[in-house]
Amino acid sequence: MxxxxxxxxxxxxxxxxxxxxxxxxxxxxxxxxxxxxxxxxxxxxxxxxxxxxxxxxxxxxxxxxxxxxxxxxxxxxxxxxxxxxxxxxxxxxxxxxxxxxxxxxIMRETVARILKTAGPKSSVGLLATSGTVESGVFQDYLSEASLRAVVPTKREQDEVVMPLIYDHIKKNLPYDATEFLEVARRLHEEEGCETVIVGCTELSVVYQDLDEKPAYLVDAMxxxxxxxxxxxxxxxxxxxxxxxxxxxx
Missing domain, CATH: 3.40.50.1860 (Rossmann fold)
Incomplete structure (x- = not known):
């Protein structure tokens, strides 16, 4: 069949x-x-x-x-x-x-999921590769849905997000998610992001391995x-x- x-x-x-x-x-x-x-x-x-x-x-x-x-x-x-x-x-x-x-x-589906709970013009955090962030593709999907994208600071992107992706997950090496989760928390609490997207499938590996997943995280994978x-x-x-x-x- x-x-x-x-x-x-x-x-x-x-x-x-x-x-x-x-x-x-x-x-x-x-x-x-x-x-x-x-x-x-x-x-x-x-x-x-x-x-x-x-x-x-x-x-x-x-x-x-x-x-x-x-x-x-x-x-x-x-x-x-x-x-x-x-x-x-x-x-x-x-x-x-x-x-x-x-x-x-994956991006269109993630935005559609967020729209089920997000208020109009809500702020949405984006944790992703520098390629995704710099291309603006995910931000464009969010903007079309009247959502405002907020990305990590350059220091957070260069010293926390990218090393976690390229120096640990892609190399299949052990990692500590503490700093990554701190960036997500800051976007949520200090930047006012109701939702923070886990927008890289290497970061999704981190998300899937978490014993306790913060409710504000939405994993694109x-x-x-x-x-x-x-x-x-x-x-x-x-x-x-x-x-x-x-x-x-």
Missing amino acids: HRPILGILGGVGPLATAYFMECVIHKTPAERDQDNIPMVVFNDPQIPDRTAYILDHSEPNPLPELEKVVAWLEHAGADYIAIPCNTAHYFYDPIVEAANVPVLN DVLADRCVEFYRENSAKYVEDLPVVALL
Whole structure:
């Protein structure tokens, strides 16, 4: 029986991809193996660094490799695609143009989640790579929803957020989340941010590992996983109905 297959454009980064798959499985209401979502995953760590390119266009461009992985996922049978990397959504529009199946948008889904509880013109903190912050893509989605984005100070970004991502999570090394959580707390309490977005899937690894998750944190990867499950449940009947009828003689 063909059901909608989730394609995951992974490797950006590899550990975040593994956490994302686990997150989708945990969120799927299943009583047996067969109730889970079929997935095809290309965990391609050879995709050039997204932040490096966004900050300096003389660096290798990730887009051609991202498009290749999308084509591979479609060829492998993916009916819809998720990209568990916020920074890669800088390239979202050309990726969608290259795709022949729906590509979910982690930023758009996260903003939609926030709008369910946020008041008009609320301030929203954003914890993300410098590539995401400098590109302004996430801020644009928030602005379109009449939400004001607040980012960490340059010192916090350079000395806390980026080292946690690049010197610990991406290297699969131990980390201490204390300073990271302090930046989030400051955005919430001192900057008046009702919500603080965990807007990098490496930071989502930190979020998923927290024993106690502050209520004001919204993890973009967690939101994307919810949307993957929702898409699957919305479309399962359609894909079954689209199966050809085979006459039995």
